[in-house]
Amino acid sequence: MEKSIKSSSINYGLYLGLFLSTITVLFYAVNLEMLTKWWLGIILFLVILIFGIVSTAKSKSLLGGFISFKQAFSSYFITIAIGFILSTAVSVLLFNVIDPEAAEILKENVIEASRQMMENFGAPQSEIDKAIAEMADQNQFAIGNQLKSVAFQLIFYAVIGLIVALSMKKKDPNVA
Template sequence: MEKPAKKISTSYGVYLGLSLILIVVLAYAFDLSLFTKWWFGVSLLAFVVIMASMATSKAKKVSTSLFKFKDAFGAYFLTVFLGTLISLFFGIILFNVIDPEAAETLTELTIETTRDMMEGFGAPEAQINEALQKMQEENQYSLINQLKGYGFQLILYALIGLIVALIFKEKEPTNV
């Protein structure tokens, strides 16, 4: 990836990270239950993909050579990686240092939401109790679990990034 494209992706990654922190702070301040809503998670995913796609588009515009698949994917993924890493560090600090009780509250809210969802799908009571027991025993906001979640997020974003890179890559000119 060319230096100007890398600079754009890095800038967008920082903007993305700061934006995600702002969103988390607002959700934390106004209503912790937002973190348990499916649409909130989907909205965050869409926001990340849009920001990374914008970075890829800008990187393509400043590219002085053929903008290959590798360049498009690199611009997209660098943005996602930096933005979500910044957000991850903030989440670790917020839920493990600043307010560990918020993590406990969120776990309780997540358990309630999971119970309602599983009952709505008609899951057997024994299966519901087993799933909820596992959730109570495991701290979702521990450093290890947040790092695992980050890893899975990166995989998901990378898969989406493959599609974004296919859209933004330039084809080799052919003489036919």
């Protein structure tokens, strides 16, 4: 991977991590309950996707409009991975070191939101109780759980990255 596109991907990853971390810290400071809203997840999904696509497009531009599948995927994935790792580090620091009580409040909010959603979908009370008990036993902000979450998110976004790379690749006709 060329140094210029690698550097560009790293920069976009840092911007993404800074954006995600800022959202976490901002909602932590303003209204912790906002971090449990479903629409925030959709907005963040779209922002993450846009960062990955823009990073890939920038790399393609840096290469004169031609990019291989590998270069396109690498550009996308480096951006996403750095963004997630930085954001996760901030979350671990915030909810495990700085304010562990906030993690408990968030956990309670997530449990209540899940209960309401399951009731709205007409889930049987026994299933609701079982799901709530499982959530109550877990610490979603534990470092191990955060690392698992990052791994699953990276796999999910890597699949999307394969599609982005496939759509962005363009072979230089002057190269054999």
